[in-house]
Amino acid sequence: MTMLEVDQFSVRYHSVVALNKISLRVEPGHVTTVIGPNGAGKTSLVNAIMGLHDYSGTLRFPFAPDATRTTEARVKARITLVPESRDLFGQMSVVDNLRLGAYIDRYQPRNEREGRLKEVFRLFPRLRERQSQLAYTLSGGERQMLALGRALLLRPYLLMLDEPSLGLAPLIVAEIFRIIQTLKDDGVSILLIEQNARAALKVADYAYVLENGTVTLEGKASDVANNPRVLDSYLGLGHKG
Amino acid sequence: MSFAIAVLLLQDGITNGAIYVLLAVALVLVFTVTRIVFIPQGDLVAFTGLTLTAFETGTVPGTVWILAAAAAIALAMDLMPLILRGRLDLAVRPLIEMGLIPGIIIALSLFAVPREASLLWKMAATLAVITALAPLMHRIVFQPLVSASPLILLIAAVAVHFGLTSLGLHFFGPEGVRTPGFTGPSISIFGFQFTQQSLGVIACSVLLSAGLYAFFSRALTGKALLAAAFNRRGAELIGVSAVGAGRRVALIAGLVGAISGLLIGPTTTLYYDSGFILGLKGLVGGIIGGLAGYPFAVAGALLVGVVEAFASFWASAYRDVIVFTLIIPVLFWRSMVAPHHEEETE
Numbered sequence: 001m002t003m004l005e006v007d008q009f010s011v012r013y014h015s016v017v018a019l020n021k022i023s024l025r026v027e028p029g030h031v032t033t034v035i036g037p038n039g040a041g042k043t044s045l046v047n048a049i050m051g052l053h054d055y056s057g058t059l060r061f062p063f064a065p066d067a068t069r070t071t072e073a074r075v076k077a078r079i080t081l082v083p084e085s086r087d088l089f090g091q092m093s094v095v096d097n098l099r100l101g102a103y104i105d106r107y108q109p110r111n112e113r114e115g116r117l118k119e120v121f122r123l124f125p126r127l128r129e130r131q132s133q134l135a136y137t138l139s140g141g142e143r144q145m146l147a148l149g150r151a152l153l154l155r156p157y158l159l160m161l162d163e164p165s166l167g168l169a170p171l172i173v174a175e176i177f178r179i180i181q182t183l184k185d186d187g188v189s190i191l192l193i194e195q196n197a198r199a200a201l202k203v204a205d206y207a208y209v210l211e212n213g214t215v216t217l218e219g220k221a222s223d224v225a226n227n228p229r230v231l232d233s234y235l236g237l238g239h240k241g
Numbered sequence: 242m243s244f245a246i247a248v249l250l251l252q253d254g255i256t257n258g259a260i261y262v263l264l265a266v267a268l269v270l271v272f273t274v275t276r277i278v279f280i281p282q283g284d285l286v287a288f289t290g291l292t293l294t295a296f297e298t299g300t301v302p303g304t305v306w307i308l309a310a311a312a313a314i315a316l317a318m319d320l321m322p323l324i325l326r327g328r329l330d331l332a333v334r335p336l337i338e339m340g341l342i343p344g345i346i347i348a349l350s351l352f353a354v355p356r357e358a359s360l361l362w363k364m365a366a367t368l369a370v371i372t373a374l375a376p377l378m379h380r381i382v383f384q385p386l387v388s389a390s391p392l393i394l395l396i397a398a399v400a401v402h403f404g405l406t407s408l409g410l411h412f413f414g415p416e417g418v419r420t421p422g423f424t425g426p427s428i429s430i431f432g433f434q435f436t437q438q439s440l441g442v443i444a445c446s447v448l449l450s451a452g453l454y455a456f457f458s459r460a461l462t463g464k465a466l467l468a469a470a471f472n473r474r475g476a477e478l479i480g481v482s483a484v485g486a487g488r489r490v491a492l493i494a495g496l497v498g499a500i501s502g503l504l505i506g507p508t509t510t511l512y513y514d515s516g517f518i519l520g521l522k523g524l525v526g527g528i529i530g531g532l533a534g535y536p537f538a539v540a541g542a543l544l545v546g547v548v549e550a551f552a553s554f555w556a557s558a559y560r561d562v563i564v565f566t567l568i569i570p571v572l573f574w575r576s577m578v579a580p581h582h583e584e585e586t587e
């Protein structure tokens with residue numbers, strides 16, 4: 001069943017229209033990517049999908065119809081977001097941040113949750129080394145790993161990532177995309193927001209180009225990657241990635 | 242002053258301090274999670290004594306009517322937007338939390354607590370009424386202010402306090418009350434005599450504050466409440482809503498307040514407006530601990546109790562002045578040693 005469907009979806013901040021009647025779908029087990037320039041409305045899109053901001057139009061999670069009620073309901077349906085602002089619990093230790101990721105499963109057996117924690121530590125050995133350090137003392141890259149790790153402790157069905165590679169060194173970026181590929185192989189449905197169009201289009205199945213609050217192009221990721229306009233503006237020489 | 246008197250005063254101070262510990266712990270808790278300086282905490286304590294006394298005399302306590310009104314307002318506030326948006330499917334939870342549960346407590350208080358009921362049952366009814374009030378207060382006053390600055394929240398808390406005091410005067414009148422407590426021969430420990438009352442107070446206080454400490458430093462549910470304090474959006478993303486966290490911590494504060502009231506009632510005469518001074522003493526304890534550290538708040542509150550006991554021996558009329566003056570050198574000292582915290586953005 002389709003994981004996410006938005007239609008005629010608009011987001012505004014007072015007079016600013018950030019998203020203007022866009023439509024988008026995420027199919028199960030697919031990586032769907034949204035690329036676009038700064039200020040296009042990508043963050044507004046995922047924040048509103050997550051229930052962190054008001055929207056108008058249709059939003060549906062066909063696999064979990066009740067999830068549109070509140071953010072909490074989405075999380076209970078295992079829909080989550082790694083936000084652009086990361087939103088870690090700065091005054092808590094790394095391991096507490098991670099454990100809280102499985103908060104909704106707090107009544108489930110403890111070893112099951114600890115098993116998830118071990119898996120995340122396997123993906124990010126650095127987090128294991130720093131597990132008792134307070135989150136606000138982490139480096140930028142470590143914070144992103146922690147934010148992603150916390151989301152993985154939820155065992156998400158639908159995972160939205162808002163620029164997971166932002167500001168990271170190339171080696172770590174490659175690592176993050178490798179993890180996205182692993183999650184996809186495990187059957188997690190992913191909505192990936194990225195500036196790094198080259199890497200995003202490589203891992204994605206389907207892609208949307210968002211510009212100025214509207215979808216200007218969509219299609220299979222391989223087709224979008226070969227679109228002359230995309231080649232020029234997003235994959236052209238001089239562009240990062 | 243002889244050694245014997247000093248020991249007696251110390252004992253007295255620790256017993257009172259144990260109550261201030263509970264107040265301080267509740268205030269620190271609410272403050273950490275919501276940034277509210279919860280002044281009405283003291284009123285909950287005073288209202289507990291007044292409620293229990295009303296049950297003792299076989300009358301319906303005014304707090305039951307306050308609870309009924311608060312539940313009705315809170316329910317209306319929750320249902321109105323749902324009706325307007327046509328989302329009646331979401332109405333179940335508010336109907337249970339603000340309709341059914343307070344309704345049961347009110348019905349029980351009205352019809353199931355006769356004058357000849359046992360003291361324990363009356364205490365349980367009192368506990369239920371007072372505990373239920375706190376989350377409703379949070380819903381009506383503080384939930385709409387969830388994004389407000391601490392100053393606005395403080396002003397709202399003071400307003401709630403004055404509102405409660407006038408309701409208290411209206412319903413309970415100006416007379417003071419003493420409630421029955423633990424009785425029996427005093428117990429000798431290390432050669433010192435302790436009354437059962439003061440032992441009970443100290444034991445309850447130790448158990449409760451240790452339990453709360455463990456809850457917030459060990460249990461995932463407790464940590465989730467703190468998480469909501471550190472980063473609201475981050476908490477939403479793990480399934481903890483700021484509103485829900487505030488309401489849960491208010492519930493805990495209500496319970497702690499009611500227990501404090503049952504403990505202090507037999508030794509202190511409680512009036513409709515006793516809450517303010519009580520709350521303030523807890524607050525002084527909490528501030529000595531920086532409104533942050535749990536163990537410090539406990540130490541601070543005990544210190545307040547002991548200073549108060551000695552002050553009432555030497556200069557009874559000035560004891561409150563002496564207690565509140567205590568805060569000045571402590572604040573001065575703290576501002577010297579404590580590094581200035583920047584608001585943590587993440």
Ligand SMILES: Nc1ncnc2c1ncn2[C@@H]1O[C@H](COP(=O)(O)OP(=O)(O)OP(=O)(O)O)[C@@H](O)[C@H]1O
Pocket residue numbers: 013016017018036037038039040041042043044045084
């Ligand atoms: N809280 C806000 N108040 C007013 N305007 C806002 C707010 N948040 C975003 N905007 C505006 O909405 C538009 C879309 O912003 P958004 O953050 O969604 O873009 P984005 O595609 O994520 O950009 P970036 O790639 O830089 O992260 C921008 O013009 C931005 O200035």
Ligand SMILES: [Mg+2]
Pocket residue numbers: 042043044084162
């Ligand atoms: Mg963005």
